[in-house]
Amino acid sequence: MTASAVAPANVCLVIDGVEVTVARGTSVAAAIAHAGAGGRRSVLGQPRAPLCGMGICFECRATIDGHAQRRTCLVPAANGMVVVTDG
Numbered sequence: 001m002t003a004s005a006v007a008p009a010n011v012c013l014v015i016d017g018v019e020v021t022v023a024r025g026t027s028v029a030a031a032i033a034h035a036g037a038g039g040r041r042s043v044l045g046q047p048r049a050p051l052c053g054m055g056i057c058f059e060c061r062a063t064i065d066g067h068a069q070r071r072t073c074l075v076p077a078a079n080g081m082v083v084v085t086d087g
Ligand code: FES
Pocket: 029, 049, 050, 051, 052, 053, 054, 055, 056, 057, 058, 059, 060, 061, 071, 072, 073, 074
């Protein structure tokens, strides 16, 4: 589904190369979970996931539209957004 064909109540973004449609207002962190995408890994290779949901723990970081280390719990999903997790 392309962004132009998405109902106004929804947004379409790409997470790790897969198009995902979520309700407008959904955080990128929630969209990643909805998509079942991998998520970030620690420097020791352990899987990491959102913990606080309010921008404090930094466990939800991903690259959004080429900007690395964004806290995905603070960013609303948007049409055409490209998200890359490392997991
Ligand atoms: S979940 Fe803690 S900063 Fe995003």
